[in-house]
Structure formats: C-alpha cells, structure tokens
Amino acid sequence: MAAVEQTTVRETVRRIWADDVLPSLSGLVEIPALSPAFDTEWAATGHLDAAIAHVKGWLEARQIPGATVRVVRLEGRTPVLLLDVPATPSAEDRGTVLLYGHLDKQPPVGGWAEGLGPWKPVVRDGRLYGRGSADDGYAGYAATAALESIHAADGAHARAVVLLETGEESGSPDLPAYLDELSDFLGDVSFVVCLDSGGQDYERLWLTTSLRGLVQVRVTVRVLESGQHSGLASGVVPSSFRVLRLLLDRLEDPATGELKLPELNVDIPANRVEEATRTAESVASMSTAFPLAGSTRPVTEDSLEQLLNNSWRPTLSVLGAAGLPDPAEAGNVLRDSTTLALGFRLPPTADSAAALAAIEKVLTTDVPYSATVELSGLEYADGWNAPATAPWLSAALDHVGEAVFAAPSRSVGLGGSIPFMGLLGEKYPNAQFLVTGALGPDSNAHVPDEWLHLDQAQRVTEAVAHILDAHARG
Template identity: 40%
Template sequence: MIKAAVELNDKDRKSIKEAVENAWQGEALAELQNYVRIPCKSKDFDVDWEVNGFLRQACRKAAEWGQSLFPDAVFEVLTEPGRTPALFFDIPATRDDEAPAVFFYGHFDKQPEGEGWSNGRKPFEPTLESERLYGRGAADDGYNFYAAMVALHALEKAGLPHGRIVGLYETDEECGSRDFEYWMQTCRERFGNVGLVVVMDCGGADYEHLWSTVSFRGAAVLTLNVKVAEHGMHSGLTSGIAPSSFMIARALLDRIENAQTGEMSADALNVEIPAVRLEQMKRYAETVGEGVFADIPWANGTHARSSDPFEAVVMNTWKPQLCVTGAEGIPPVDGAGNVLRSFTKLKLSVRLPPTADGAKALAWLTETLTEKPMFGCRVTVENAHAEGGWNAPQEMPRFARAVADAAQECFGTEPVYCGCGGSIGILPLFDKFFGSPQYLLTGVLGPESNAHGPNEMLRLDYLKKLTRAVAQIVACV
C-alpha cells in the first residue's frame, strides 16, 4: 500500500471526474431513485414505522449497494426493538500511514409527503427533469450516502489511496436524532481514531461554489406565563383597575429585547466573534450580496433590519435573536369578546451565538423575566430548555489547502465558509466522541431545493461537482 496521502495531478483529477460522472449517469442515480421510492418517513410521521419497516429497508438497500462496491468492507444495519435503525460501515484503508479515519454522517429518514407537488411530480416517485431529480428525500438527505460511496469508489477506480473510512447513518434526524447518541456509543470502539468528519446535510446560497458550514447557533426555548386574575372579566368594568396581562408580557419582553431595533444586548446572550469568522462572513456577504435577502417572502414592502448584507449575516449567525413562536390565552379574532383576559402565555425562542453558554443564557432569561413582577402579578417560566451552539475548530493548513484546491478544480472558485442561524444538536457529539476533528459540513441544499416542502429537488450537475470535491479532499487529507 502507498504510505501517505497523495498530491493529485491532472491525470488523477480527470480519472476522478470520469468515475464520478459515469456513476451519477448510471448505477448510482438508479440506486438513489430507488431510495426516493421508499416511504421511509421519520417515525413521528409514521405511527407503524417499526411494523412497516421502511426505515430498515432504506438502510438495508444502502448497505447492499455499498457492499457491492466494497466487498472487503463492513456494512451493518443496526437494529434494536423500539429504536430507529442505523447503518454502520467500515471501509479498509488503501494506504498504510495509520492516518486517522474519515467519518461520514447522514440520515435516511424523510419528512412527510406534504401538499403542493406540481407538474405531475410525486413525493415517493422520482421525477427526472434534465439535471434535476425531484422526490422526497432526494436532497435531504438521501443522496448523501450514495455520494459518499461514489466519491470513495472513484478513488479506488482511479488507483488513488485513501485512509480508513467509517460512517454512521441514522433514521431519526428529522425528529431530533433521539437514538443517535446510543448508536454512537454502541459503535464507539469500532470507529477508532477519527480525524475528519464529513456531513453532507447542509448547503449554500448558490450552485456555483463549494460551501462549507462552520458554525450553528444554539437556542433557549421557554414559555412565559403572565397571570393577573382567576378568570376573564368584562373589559369595560375592569380595565383601568386590573392590569392587562398582555401589557405586562410586552413590558417583560422589553427587558430582554430592544423593541425598536430587535437587539438583545445582555452580556449573558452575547460573545466575542472570532476574527476568522468575521472575515469569512465578509467573504460570504461579498459572494451572495443582495441574495442574503432573496429567500424571504416580504409582505407589503417590508425590508430587512439592515440593508448591509454583512451586518445581516452577522445578526443571523452570531447574534442572539428573539422570536415569539406561539401564544395561549388569546382567542382567535372572530371569537374574541370584550374581555380583559386572565392570562397571556407566550412561547419564546431565543437563538444564541455559536459559542454562548446555553445554560447560563437560559438562567439569565428566566431570572430577568420573573424578577419583580409588575403589579404583583404571577409570572412564571415553564418548559424551559436550552442547547448550546457549535463552532468548528480552526482548519488545519493541510485540510484547508485540500478544500481550496478541490473547490478551485471542481467549481472554478474559492470555497465559501458560512455560518448557519439554525441548530444541529448532534454536532457536539462528534467533539465528544472524536476529540477535535476537522469538519467538512457541506451539501446540495440551495435555491429551489425545497427540503421539507413540495417539489423537493436535487441539482445533479451540482451533485457531480460536490462528489468530485469530496473525493479529492478525502484523498489529500
């Protein structure tokens, strides 16, 4: 076996490209289309998921195809009663430098069908239109496993060495990955030393670049309950004497958020943004420009809080933000009488910067909202929980160079590093189990991909480039 990672030459890159494109024009595409046909909805959307066995079927079909490509590898479907299945694989190294393994993560479970599929497209029947594949799970996240296999097999077909490859693909991601840590623990000894984690469940703002996600925000979620009376009262006879619970709730929110600007300035909710992330956000804003605002369905001339794309990106990925996501005690407009309501409940979601301490943020929010209640009313915080965000370790020079070279070769551009305003709760698990590996968080989710919605779409032209890039990166680390 070759003793070290390779430096790719033009012949190597051409061989990878040919192998990848041939696979996605043939067997790999057929396997992915077969996956789309499986109604393997996440278990919360399929009451009889264990009896139906669709999640197990998706894992088994993937394992069979992987085994056909890598006869000496291990592909094992993990099952236990009551737990969603998972697929573990272990592909032997073709070089002997004892480099840390590369770990691949993904998921086979899907969102429900939804409504609004158009032009004869159906969620569980793949529709191929030029370079677009439509179907539930095609982009989120069914393609992931098949792309990983194509990338790795392309290296072997090109005669290029790779280190040991391991992976764990789950079937509960769409409902919170509740069994994932269990399966990680079960396979812990089998993973060995992992140096790079590849997650292809992300995406970017266009199909012209290689996108790499480097941070996710955390979140603190709680229900604020303001109660002023034991029952509702005639508003004409009591308003002005009894305080309004909504007025108090509004005042309490002012304690944590500036209602004029949306800023949440408390130290407990903010962090110092690393200089490298600021530089990456500037590059992202320069690349995307006004596209930062493009996906929001603005109503009646509404505009962004900031017209500066860079500032908008910072607020979306590294600043705390409050959203009121639900309410109780407030009847629908058509059923609302002249009543001074006895209570107002508001469900609050506070997105937190990637490196903020979720527990400390939640403690500050709870104390600030409940201390010294106005007019002696009853203010409580219920169903409170928080999770921290995630910030990728600094890219090591060899890895950063491999990513840059792959982006230039496959896309003709520099890679774009970006943060995500959402959360992926499992990422800290990889730090827990693997120490501080390098991360490649990328994917195919881009404009019109419609993950979770009707007409979910996978751009095959982009997929081919992404698969080539992953293959090159794995070969060079």
C-alpha cells in the same frame, strides 16, 4: 497536491449518479420516513426501517473492495446504518474518516406545487423534488460514490465509515448512545465529513464553519382563573398579552431585535469576521433568498451584517401562540392567559445552559402585576465552531475550488443548529471537520417543494473524493 486522477473521478461520479444513485434516491423519496418527533409510533409504522432497508440493499450491491454493511439497533432507539470501507494500503495509519448523513425526514406539510408531492420523486430542470432528497437522503449515496471514484482512479483514502442515523430531524437524541456503543469500532476518528449542509449559491463548495446553538421555551402568563367580559374587566385586570410584551422587552430590543442578556452574546472571533467579509464580497444580499412580502425590508441592507446576524448574533423568534382565538371567532373577552413559544438562536460559542438560566430568571423575576408565569417545553443545545483548518485540508479546498468548481470555496456560519456537530466536536477534539453539502438558500428543506440540485450534488461528491484522497496523503 491531489494525486487522484481528475478525469476518472469526475466520469465515475457522474456515471454512478446517473445510473445508480438517482434511481435509488428517488425510491428513498417515496418512503415517508418521518423522524420520531413527527411519528411517535415509528417502530410500528416501519418507515424508518424501510428507509434503512432500502439504502442497505443499495450499499450491499456496491463493489467496494472489503466493504461491509450492517445495521445497529440499540434497545428503544432508532436504527443506524453503517458502511465500513477499509483503508487503501498507503493510508492505513491515517485513522478513521467518519462520513455522516441521516435518513429520517421532516413532515410532508401542505402546499406543494402542482405535479409535486413529498413522497413523489420528480426530476425537473436538473432538480430532484421530494421530501428528503436534499435534506439529507443524498448524503450516504454521495459519500459512497466518492469512495468508489477514488478506487476507480487509483487514489487513496483512510478507513472510511459512512454512518446514517434516523433521528437527526428530532435533534439526534439517540446519536450519543450510538457513538458510545461504537467507540471501539470507530477507533481514532481523524476526519469528519458531514454532508447535511450547504451554502449561498450553487457555484462553489460552501463550508459551514460554525452553527448556532438554541434555546426554546414556552412561556404562559396567566392573569385570571377564567376569561371575563373586556368591557367589565379591562382597565382593572392587566392584559396577559401586555405582560408578555413587557417580559419580551426585557430580552429583546423591540426596535432593533438585538438581545439584551450578556449570556446570549459573545465576541465574534476575528477569523469568522474575515470569512464573512470574503463571503459578502462573493454573494448577493442574503435577503434575496427569501420571499419578503410587499415592501418589507430586511433587518439590514448590509451583506456583511446580514451574515454576522445570521451566524454569530443571537435572535429571538416567536414560534407559536396559544390562548389567542382566530380573529373571526374572537369575542369581547379579556382572556385568562396567553402562551408564546419562544425560539432563541445563540452564537456558536455561547453556553446554552447559562443562556436558558438567564432567560428563565428574566421571565419569572419581578413579573409585572405579579402575574403568574409558567415555563414549559424547555430545550437547549450548544452550537459549534470548527477547529482551525489543517494545511492539508486548506490545500485540498484550494484544489477543488479550482479543479471542480472553477470558483474558490467560501466559508459561512450556518444560522440554524445541527446538535450532533457539537457532540462530534466534543467526541473527536483532534479531528478535522468538513461540513458541506448541496443545499442552497432556495432548496426548500423542511417546507413544500424540497429539491436537490443534481449537478451541485455531483460536484460535492467529486470534491469529497479529492479531499478524502488529500487526507489519506496528509
């Protein structure tokens, strides 16, 4: 099926990673390019611009025939870096391949292991440690190396545009404007490759076929104008915490964690259940990936149910709280109010706006004791469900499973949200999607000791090269 020559692709990818990618990616780790949500003065601090300049310099030094590099800046928005590579002669009618990545990063957070740090690149035991190494600084490098390996092996690819944004960790608020601005430039996008994902192990290519949507809301229950002595007021004035607990019980079954509102639930598509069943047969329980404390048990021991819970069923997490003093400083006070930050993960095909409206209604209607309820920080985003896989892509996945990984690829729904995927799905309804990456369950994205599995990143790069060649040949 795949005409591109296997050995040359592999050798080229490994040479580029060892000689060119790893040194430059290590330099990128050193740049504290916080996403705008975590650095509101990003334009003044200049770290996002430094990341753009760093990768731009690396791209300009590559020798891909006809390739051009440019930075696009819309007024008041974070910049975007573009690599535009013309199609090989046999693939000029195959539209545009959009290869996506991002250069902005999560905050450093404390608690990194000895010898490690967020802005300190360290290679240890086949891993590159540092913030942004795996999420998702490597993506632009991998996409470019894949294209270079295709040329080295006399393969084919359609016109390819590598787009690296700098606001993904803030929810990609500027990406819609850039996609509108670049609509004519991008042309007919027939294939989207996103390397901002991963899977359950480092032994195969993992495909993300769905992403959950989200709703976030801060709910405050207020019962007093000011706190009162608990010995005097309790039993007369209701506890704001108890009112909140009653409201939460309207949303969530406290024994099972199941969410009760129909707007937050969907029927799981049969093909996604089949995928999850195959994945459950290939990997250990998801609970082994998390540091459960003491004798804590997972919600369910069944691997299939874990996968479906994490990808197609809604969940509620209490993300934060206010109005609750530290226990060591807590006096005998019936507090005036309690605030909880609630995070809902929604099934990929749920209507997030309808879900938010239903949540708002439940939290503000017939409130116990007629307590005052205030909602703030409202946010919602739809999930994404991949289109049916085209025959050429299915065959290419079978090929790389055998030739690159010696293990069949597997599909999984990602429990988190990547808001731009829903946007891209709406923008390019006729495109095929490959959402994959080198992240594993223990890669520590967003938390201390983030690391990139270097061998997996190289295998993913090699796989992308084969799949781009297959796309070009149809």
